[in-house]
Amino acid sequence: MTSKHRAAVLGSPIAHSLSPALHRAAFAALGLDGWRYDRFEVDEAGLPGFVAGLDEAEWAGCSLTMPLKRAILPLLDEVSDTARTVDAVNTLVFTADGRREGHNTDVPGLVNALRERGITELPAAAVLGAGATASSALAALARLGAREVTVYVRTPERAREMAVLGERLGVAVRTADWARGAEALTHPLTVATTPAGATDTFAAELPAEPGALFDVLYHPWPTGLAAACAERGATVLGGLDLLVHQAVLQSELFTGRAPGPLAAIRAAGEAALAAV
16 A cells, blocks of 8 residues: 655645645545645745655655746656646656656646536637646647637747647647737637736627636636626636646546546535635
């Protein structure tokens, strides 16, 4: 029987993270009473020292949030194909033979969340933003069959990065100026990957019948854009949907127990948000 019984979420800032509530609920549902899940404030400069200081005999792994999803890459022995494709790791796993594996559960988490809401295939879509989460969104859209994705960005550099990723994924990436972001909602699905408040101005410019929106924020919720889309009858998913589905997959990676307890994780997330 493995002696591993610890995990945590790392990032900066980290105090707001719902991950401890989600994973503690998963451990409880799986009957893993001796397992711990914590949170630690860790920035890019402190990441190598923090990881080196962990007792890998006890630690199953870590969840990684911003700004660490790319900073972790040089510290890994192996990187999954999905994580390598999007150049972003959100899950560090310490294997039984002492190796550090990097995985990305954001991509399949996005796919599973959309499929749960009946969105199983897309001819085209849009993405607001161009950071690490946007890269995962583009990969998820490719898995759902999208062959053309319009990405709304602020800088030419970000536009080029997304175009290169699109080539690797077999997706034609069109880029558009961020100021025209309200046009994204004319697509069957828009994934918003930007910080709180960034898309608020688009709420007043929506088309009469907006497409579905997946806004990856979970607090404050709903965002202005999400509320406006819901008022017009659009399908709306939020950051909790992504957190829950990616945590299910992380739980399996940490514990080796499948399937991850979706209902318990979702209930814990809803309770934690209600208490904020």
